[in-house]
Amino acid sequence: MDFEFSDEERAFVERVRAFLAEEAARPDAGEIMQPNRESDSILADTPARRAFCRRMAERGYLGLSWPVEFGGQGRSGVFEYLLNEELARVGAPLIGKGVGCIGQTLIRHGSDQLKREFLPKILKAEVEFALGYSEPSAGSDLAALRLRAERCDGGWRLNGQKMFTTSAHFADWYWLAARTNPQAPKHKGVSLFLLPMRQAGITVHPIETMGEHVTNQVFLDDVFVGDDWLVGEADRGWTYICEALDYERFTFYTFSPLEQKLDALIELAASRRQDGVRLTERADTRRALARLATDVETARGLQRAVIWAASHGEVPGVEAAMFKLFSTELHQRLANLALDILGPEGLLSKADPDAPDHGKWEWSYRATALDTIGAGTSEIQKNIIARRGLGLPLAG
Ligand SMILES: Cc1cc2nc3c(=O)[nH]c(=O)nc-3n(C[C@H](O)[C@H](O)[C@H](O)COP(=O)(O)OP(=O)(O)OC[C@H]3O[C@@H](n4cnc5c(N)ncnc54)[C@H](O)[C@@H]3O)c2cc1C
Structure with missing residues (x-):
């Protein structure tokens, strides 16, 4: 490499x-x-x-x-x-997703009309999308999605519920996976649609997360979508969704926030004393910081492995799983050490004027849990590494 x-x-x-x-x-x-x-x-x-x-x-x-x-x-x-x-x-x-999975999928599979409608707007940053994949019973096992799209005159009628649609509260268009063929095996009866977020029959309910990330439940009640807004061929949506993951390898989770947090954590430790001794002079803090610094370098290496493989035409599924697993959990460990250093004061949130570092670490402690769930949980990343990377059989 x-x-x-x-x-x-x-x-x-x-x-x-x-x-x-x-x-x-x-x-x-x-x-x-x-x-x-x-x-x-x-x-x-x-x-x-x-x-x-x-x-x-x-x-x-x-x-x-x-x-x-x-x-x-x-x-x-x-x-x-x-x-x-x-x-x-x-x-x-x-x-993000406009130039990433959505634009790239439209370029490869969209009709001329969809390309004309969306590609220029994406390039000019004139359109915001929300991704409607997850459902109440389909997250890790996305192919179990049930939101139904039934054929009607000139198009489809959509009924069902989506879960955790980030951006639905302000997006212009919904990029939505629906089941078009319930008789087919679960990976084969899914289609992708584009529909305006303000279409009649769509209701958006916000979900506040512990990390203050706003995501949404979205209900679709007899929502009409014309044939023109089907992406590619009916029932081939699963293939497009999987393909799109590969377009996102280059923009999948950034590394620089890890580096910045490590620097901030070192500054924090240098600014505090325990029993009159600066924390950066205490063996336990030095050990913990040295360990995290080593892990940040490991994360850098894992990310570069993804970029290197992707730029050489390989599909770095296992490398991406390793980077996602390691870096999102490392964000949590950085926040954990910050709270250990801060003690009870670390519990003050950014709403409190006395919160150290304006409550940055308390927020980080809550928010970093979310990244270990979104875009595939840590357990799912481990499954990918075990099965595809190590060739292990399915868990019994
Ligand atoms: C902040 C945030 C933003 C999101 N934004 C979007 C979005 O914009 N659009 C969208 O479609 N989705 C979005 N999601 C949804 C996200 O993709 C799902 O939450 C994620 O895939 C997990 O699915 P789930 O929540 O249904 O949990 P489940 O799949 O029900 O998992 C529950 C638990 O079981 C474990 N588990 C499940 N299957 C296995 C297995 N085979 N082996 C071992 N353990 C397993 C999981 O790791 C987890 O701990 C978002 C999620 C979050 C947290």
Whole structure:
């Protein structure tokens, strides 16, 4: 594995940094760049955030890896990875599902009409999507989804419930998986649709999570969707969903927040004393910090392994599972040590003016649990590593 970036890639990072430095000087920068936030949904749909995304689009930062014929730049996904790392470093919104799984799936499987309708809007950051996969009884076992799409004159009628749809409270369009053929084996009767979030029959109920990430339950009651909004072929949705995971390898979980949290944790330890001794001079704290520093470097290596394999045309399913498992649990361990260092004060939330570090660590302690669940739980990542990586049989 060669982890060195090319001159072109390094020059790209410099351009992104210059753009972000300009952005940091804007009067509304505080609304856009929030390095200490633990949840993307906190930024949600503010006008400042949308305007920032449009400025990214104007600079050509959306669709870097899309084919030129669809308005992209035909570059390697490594550029999207580099861009997202720089965005994460300053706490700005990342490029996400629009240019990622949705745009890429439309490019490969969408009708000409869907391509005309959505691709230019995605490239100009004019449209927000919500992903409707999970249901009350279909999360880890997504293929068990039951939301029903039944044929009717000119289209389909949708009935059922989705669970944990992040962004549903502000998105314009719903990218939704539904069961179109209940007789077929469960992986074969699923289809993907696009439908306007404000379509009659859709009700959105917010779910507040322990990490302040707002997600939603979405109910669909006899919602009509025309044939034109079916993505690709009916009953082939499962294939598209699995394929789309591969488009996201380059933008899947960023590393730089781990590095920043480690630095902040060292500063925190250096600023506190116990029995008159600075914590960074105590053996137990030094041991814990050295261990975490080693783990942060391990996470960097695991992420680079994903990027390296993906940029060499391989499908790094096992590498991505290892990185997701290790890095999300490492975020939790960083927060745990911070609370150990802070003692009872660590329980003060950011709402309390006396909270150390403005309540950053207490929030981190609550929020980091969520990343070990979303996009495949830790147990599911371990199953992938055990089965695909180690060739072990299914658990008995
Ligand atoms: C913050 C957040 C945002 C999300 N955003 C979205 C979104 O925008 N769109 C969307 O569609 N979904 C979203 N999700 C849903 C997410 O993908 C699911 O929560 C996740 O896949 C787990 O599914 P579940 O919650 O139904 O739990 P279950 O699948 O019911 O799992 C419950 C427990 O059982 C364990 N388990 C399940 N199966 C196995 C197994 N085979 N082996 C071992 N252990 C197992 C799990 O690890 C877990 O601990 C989001 C979730 C979170 C937390």
